[in-house]
Amino acid sequence: MHPFGDLSAYLDGALSSEARASVQAHLDTCALCRTRLAELRGTARLIAALPMPVPSRSLVPRVSVPVWLAPLRTFSTFASGAAIFLFLASAVIATFPRAQSAATAGAPAPNAVSAPQASSAGGSAAPSGFQGFQVSSPSPAPAPAVADKAASSATPAASANEIGRQDSVGVPSNAAAATRENSTPEPANPFAFLLSPWLWLVLAIGFAALSFAVGRRLRST
Amino acid sequence: MRPELGGASDVLLDRARRGDARAFEQLALEIERPLYRHAARMLGHDDAEDCVQDALLSAWKSMASFEGTSFRAWVFRIVTNRALDRLRSRKRRPELPLEPPSENDDSVSWAEPIATGPELADLAADREALLVVEDALAMIPADQRAALLLRDVEGFAYEEIATITSTEIGTVKSRIHRGRLAVRNILISRGWKGSAG
Numbered sequence: 409m410h411p412f413g414d415l416s417a418y419l420d421g422a423l424s425s426e427a428r429a430s431v432q433a434h435l436d437t438c439a440l441c442r443t444r445l446a447e448l449r450g451t452a453r454l455i456a457a458l459p460m461p462v463p464s465r466s467l468v469p470r471v472s473v474p475v476w477l478a479p480l481r482t483f484s485t486f487a488s489g490a491a492i493f494l495f496l497a498s499a500v501i502a503t504f505p506r507a508q509s510a511a512t513a514g515a516p517a518p519n520a521v522s523a524p525q526a527s528s529a530g531g532s533a534a535p536s537g538f539q540g541f542q543v544s545s546p547s548p549a550p551a552p553a554v555a556d557k558a559a560s561s562a563t564p565a566a567s568a569n570e571i572g573r574q575d576s577v578g579v580p581s582n583a584a585a586a587t588r589e590n591s592t593p594e595p596a597n598p599f600a601f602l603l604s605p606w607l608w609l610v611l612a613i614g615f616a617a618l619s620f621a622v623g624r625r626l627r628s629t
Numbered sequence: 630m631r632p633e634l635g636g637a638s639d640v641l642l643d644r645a646r647r648g649d650a651r652a653f654e655q656l657a658l659e660i661e662r663p664l665y666r667h668a669a670r671m672l673g674h675d676d677a678e679d680c681v682q683d684a685l686l687s688a689w690k691s692m693a694s695f696e697g698t699s700f701r702a703w704v705f706r707i708v709t710n711r712a713l714d715r716l717r718s719r720k721r722r723p724e725l726p727l728e729p730p731s732e733n734d735d736s737v738s739w740a741e742p743i744a745t746g747p748e749l750a751d752l753a754a755d756r757e758a759l760l761v762v763e764d765a766l767a768m769i770p771a772d773q774r775a776a777l778l779l780r781d782v783e784g785f786a787y788e789e790i791a792t793i794t795s796t797e798i799g800t801v802k803s804r805i806h807r808g809r810l811a812v813r814n815i816l817i818s819r820g821w822k823g824s825a826g
Binding site for chain 1: 650651653654657658661662664665666669670674677678681682685686689739758759762763766777778780781782786787798802803805806809810812813816
């Protein structure tokens with residue numbers, strides 16, 4: 409009886425010592441079994457010689473995460489929120505003219521009131537405060553009222569300042585000079601770019617994108 | 630035939646068990662290609678990448694509960710089980726029906742060579758023969774294919790294959806023999822002549 413069923417195990421060295429000896433003894437006398445054994449050996453070698461397929465990408469899951477990644481996402485999220493807030497704030501500020509410069513120009517001396525009065529024609533706010541929205545572009549309501557005065561005085565004035573201040577007649581050139589005189593001393597602000605809404609908008613978008621990307625990386629682990 | 634994980638890998642294994650992600654990645658990197666080779670032969674290239682990646686991720690998640698000594702055999706078990714599950718759910722490729730399972734392996738028939746041709750034992754470097762073997766492997770039953778690949782390609786011992794496939798050693802022996810015989814028969818049917826012994 410041919411031990412065909414044991415030939416593969418014999419080939420692989422998986423038989424017990426007794427079974428191996430028995431098969432060996434049979435092989436010594438049986439050409440057919442030797443043939444079958446050689447065929448199985450050749451088949452096993454062919455299988456072992458198959459070309460190794462290669463994956464198209466890395467299959468190792470990225471389970472290790474840099475320690476700084478999670479804090480980076482937290483920082484990016486808060487930075488994006490802060491940038492959005494600053495964007496909105498700077499956008500609001502940008503809609504108002506320079507109230508500060510008009511306020512500082514009108515406050516120091518009474519005889520300098522004419523300058524704001526005159527400069528209000530050019531668009532600065534009255535010392536009393538937030539009437540600048542009227543003068544950033546000529547507003548119809550107060551303008552006609554003061555226009556009459558201006559026609560005589562050549563200086564459209566804010567309502568609070570026109571009372572008893574008629575010595576602004578013929579002052580436009582002086583007022584302009586006074587305006588220039590009052591405005592030029594103010595030094596250029598090197599940080600004026602920080603008031604740009606576009607700056608904060610770009611930063612908000614950038615930090616939001618960074619937070620999103622880092623979050624995806626963390627979730628992929 | 631297969632590279633054994635040495636002492637350095639034992640250190641990595643110990644660290645990976647304790648949650649060291651980088652150590653696990655290093656271990657996975659060492660067996661990534663053999664795992665893919667095995668999955669590709671089992672499933673085909675399309676699903677092999679996903680199968681291996683899912684298996685490695687599953688291995689990482691259950692790393693703390695790994696108690697054996699052979700990380701390689703453990704991960705191969707995960708990949709083999711996933712591949713067999715996918716094949717069962719796929720069921721798109723009817724496998725070549727062999728003769729009905731028999732209790733006696735000696736009753737499995739041996740195809741006879743029909744004409745002269747290259748010796749089977751000399752075909753190792755023959756590209757055409759390798760293509761025939763690739764086709765033949767795809768045609769035999771999945772459990773025989775798994776056992777044959779684990780033995781002849783990956784070099785696992787019968788005991789390890791029994792652990793990987795969750796079967797008895799006798800079953801492993803039977804599957805390997807039947808699988809080899811089936812491939813041999815297909816080669817013979819394509820005109821190859823067996824060795825004269």
